[in-house]
Amino acid sequence: MNQSILRLTRELADIQKSHDLSLAVACRDQDIRSIKALIVGPPETPYEFGFFEFSMKFPKEYPGKAPTVNALTTNGGRCRFNPNIYAGGKVCLSILGTWRGERGEEWSSAQGLESILISIQSLMSSNPYENEPGYEAANTPHDKDNQKAYVLKIRHETLRISIIQRLEEYIGLKPDGTYIVRQAEEGEGSESDPQYVEEGGVYFFEPFKDLCKRKFLWYYDTYLASIEAEKEKVTENQVFVRMPFEMSGGNSMGNTMDGKFGYNELDRRIKNIRKALDEEAMKWGPEGMLSLKNEEGVAANLQRQFEQTKNYFKENDSVPLDLDLEDKNPFIWQVHYFGRPMTNLDGGLFNFTLRFSVRFPEEQPRVQFNTPMFHHKINKDGIPAYFPRKPEDVRSHIEGVVNVLEEEDPAYDPRTQINIDASKLYWGTKEERREYNKQFRRAVQRSIEYA
Template structure:
């Protein structure tokens, strides 16, 4: 490898090994200079928890020369999500050489893959109107009205395009809820969770499909709450306000045109949720068939279950019981007993870990059947956890159980709005002293009642 390739390889690995919730990167092994990147829309902005994808082509002169970056979450080139992110995909940033910057803001070899993605994410602010040159300090009443109108339509289109439309495509769903049949495979013809061939035989590389599905499950309640809040601000069928810097029609079509229809978005987002539940249920059926066919993934999970059971039986760090549902190595049922002298004391918490036959390319889906009032567990029982342990490995099933236990037992977590997926619990947990006390009461109440659900 030359120095350019070595640096890119290292930068990719650093991001992929981190627990950064905001960005993800991927490439095909044979083409490291063509990178796909996913940026999660920042909390408390109209882009909140949207999935925005970019292509990045790195020249052989990298890091001496900047990559070419192109936005592909544009509704087929019809939606300009930001003054600096065009419908045609162009990303205007001085460090990329696509915009005139001040001295010292241009590209240098000190920049890299991560800094580029962070710079793009910084464009997704709470007031993106001011990103347009000449509008940075706009404060007339007309501009203030435009700022509000711009935020309103960005939030609607983030939900519609960057969340709903993306998940529908991943799940093979049409907007009316009917299904599209696809044939999953990789370039060699084997199973792959990150690629498919459409009805026309066109091959698609989708490295973030599993990640987006799991994050959608995290943020489902947040998406619904956003829809409820936003639909009160507009009327159904109300047309988007065109901004002074937007251009309708013509080449590029640099605008965001459309109408508000939150009831439709709510229906579609609920369809996605139901489809994901059906998909996870189907994993058990696929898994049992793989087990009967003596496939390697089934033998691997059976062995991992037995090893994990022995590990936790001997461990003093946690008390839990594990069993396979219907002797299926793809469905683990875990019962965790609250540690004495902690706020979990006396609790009995049951969660299910479902594995795909494409594990670890598809990561497991974890869900509590015991109702929990916890700021990192949503109302459906989905926990915002990371595979844990001394040496976290996403391909190690035990590591996922350790991650869930760590979430339950953590006593002084750092605030991260991207993991606060129970809206009501989070408001209390990070609120005033009185609200924190109320959180503790409701949490303890759920612990005390947990035995009823065993």
């Protein structure tokens, strides 16, 4: 096999195995040189938890020669998300040879897939205006006003385009909250494949569809909080300020970020997305029963995994939990976890549900606590930020959720702090940590009421 292909294969596998919360990569089996990448916007920046997609074309000479990289999250070529990420898709980086850099910043074979993505991610800073050449020389009071205005409109368009618009397309939801009527025609992929999305009767390769849906549910409270905070900084329908480096093209698709603020509309649309995702997961149960009736392989797989997992936890006393199927449906698992004695969980009984799609494991389960929780890694709707070791193994999902509950000394990672109120207390002062523990114990004591 070509050395270039071997290296790309290894680099893809390394990122996919790392469970990185900020980066994801995928390609079709028959075309490993054409890679799609997703960068989740860094916390505490105007890009926070947005979904930014890129296409990467690797030449046969790789790693001796740099790939071609294009931004795909541009609202159809109408939005420039950064001084160095153009509306037309161009990404200006010295390591890609698309921007003149200092000596030593050019491409070398030591660079690779991950380093390219990290370099692009570094452009998504808290003050992206500084990426514009000449920024330091022109740091005037007027320039500082532009910096603030630039951050304001990037945050709005991150929410509108990279999150709301993307999820609406994945779900088939119109901005008014009604669904698009899909009519399958001859094209690439199929409606039953979660890695494809339909547009105009043709199915396009969209490998991050399920990932974005699950991360949207993680960060839903953060999105709502951001909308509430940002709407106080602007007036409704206020026009975006055009930056000195933004240029209009010869047509309506210039290299700019034009528009106006409409947070009331974004609030309505993002709530419609959440409702649609809940409805989607609720449909999985009936679809699963039909799959079971038709003796399909996914139903047999989940039934077998349930029996094996139940026996494992029954024989393994180290993890105090029990399992049931809801209405004997292998697509809906009920987990009952008993808090360990002599821990903060002592005396608690916690119930959570795993709902499976008939497209499992390509479409991962939706996990939600039925017991009201107060935990920095479980949001207000009971959705946990957890990691399965093996996405195809349901036991790994359960163990991942249990690890969230039992973790005693976690490393701080703002990407997993999905309960805003609990996180502020947990990572605050000693007094705030004591208040967190008090509210956590109160939730544990009340958990028996919901058993």
